[in-house]
Amino acid sequence: MTPTHHTTTPALPSFGNRRNLREEITETLRAAVISGELRPGVVYSAPSLAEQFGVSSTPVREAMLDLVSEGLVEAVRNKGFRVTELSEQQLDDITHLRALIEIPTVRAIAEAGVDPAVIERLRPLAAGIEDAARRRDLIAHVTIDMEFHLTLLGLTGNTYLVDTVRSLRSRSRIYGLVTLAEHDRLVPSSHEHSDLLDLIEARDADGAEQLMRHHLNHVRGLWADKG
Numbered sequence: 639m640t641p642t643h644h645t646t647t648p649a650l651p652s653f654g655n656r657r658n659l660r661e662e663i664t665e666t667l668r669a670a671v672i673s674g675e676l677r678p679g680v681v682y683s684a685p686s687l688a689e690q691f692g693v694s695s696t697p698v699r700e701a702m703l704d705l706v707s708e709g710l711v712e713a714v715r716n717k718g719f720r721v722t723e724l725s726e727q728q729l730d731d732i733t734h735l736r737a738l739i740e741i742p743t744v745r746a747i748a749e750a751g752v753d754p755a756v757i758e759r760l761r762p763l764a765a766g767i768e769d770a771a772r773r774r775d776l777i778a779h780v781t782i783d784m785e786f787h788l789t790l791l792g793l794t795g796n797t798y799l800v801d802t803v804r805s806l807r808s809r810s811r812i813y814g815l816v817t818l819a820e821h822d823r824l825v826p827s828s829h830e831h832s833d834l835l836d837l838i839e840a841r842d843a844d845g846a847e848q849l850m851r852h853h854l855n856h857v858r859g860l861w862a863d864k865g
Contacts, residue, residue, distance in 0.1 A: 663691060664701040668808055669780040671710045671721055673815050678723035681714050708808055724811060733854060736806050739799060740791065741850045747793055748838045748846040757839045760789060764831035771824040776815050779828070784808075786831055812857060827856065 667687075670676040684699040691698060702719045705711045711719040724732075763786040770779035784807055792800050818824040830853050837846040 659693060660697045660700050660704075663693070663697055664704045665781060666777055667698075667701055667705060668708070668710060669777040669784070671705065672808070672810055672812055673776040673780045674811065675776055676711075676721050678721045678811075681718045681720045683718035686718075708805075710808065724809070729811060732806050732809055733857070736803065736810075737851070737854050739803055739806075740787070740854065741847055743791055743794060743799065744834070744838070744850040745843045745847040747790065748841055748843040751841050752793060752838055754839065756793065757835055760786065760835055761832070763789065764835055767831050768825055768828045771819065771828040774819040774824070776819060779815065779824070780812070783831075790834075810857070830856075 667676065676682060682702075684695045684702060687702075688695040688698040702711060703713075706713055706719070709722060711721050714720050763782055766782040767779060767786060770776075770782055784804070787807070788800055788804055791803055794800075815824065818827060830849060834846060834849050834853070837849060
């Protein structure tokens with residue numbers, strides 16, 4: 639199949655000169671793939687992406703190679719990088735695995751109880767997810783959402799669990815975010831993160847489990863909506 643070439647400019651931020659540039663670009667491009675800002679089947683060149691970032695092509699090319707190793711994009715010789723497309727079955731399998739890990743883990747965290755100071759440190763992330771939704775900044779939304787959930791799961795002290803969920807979340811696709819944002823329905827959905835913190839703070843394990851299950855089922859519906 640002939641690859642589709644990049645014809646529209648994705649909504650990417652400008653970085654300029656900043657520390658850990660490669661890591662920041664990798665994180666941003668990963669979120670762009672997950673959110674659908676970078677579309678499956680489209681070939682993106684490092685120079686064109688670098689121009690929008692306001693940086694040289696080198697860190698962008700290095701970042702894209704990081705995503706190649708993660709299976710999010712594939713190199714197209716002499717052209718650039720193409721976002722890989724996942725089947726519905728593959729996305730179903732990813733969501734199923736996430737549910738097996740994340741739902742009981744969140745329940746266990748609520749049952750064990752969390753220091754109120756830790757909850758307060760998580761609240762700015764929850765608020766940041768809503769703010770990004772309000773601004774319709776899908777890349778920031780996905781990035782902060784990832785940080786929120788991984789930080790929450792990190793309360794278990796199980797780094798293998800966190801790394802596994804990070805990998806699964808990185809391989810997800812949530813194309814329906816665009817539709818939700820366009821219809822101003824992303825903010826109410828994003829508020830689930832604050833609600834989850836309230837339930838955990840109250841040590842309501844049943845409520846936290848139910849909300850986490852609803853949250854994942856909601857995401858499962860979103861990746862299927864390619865708009």
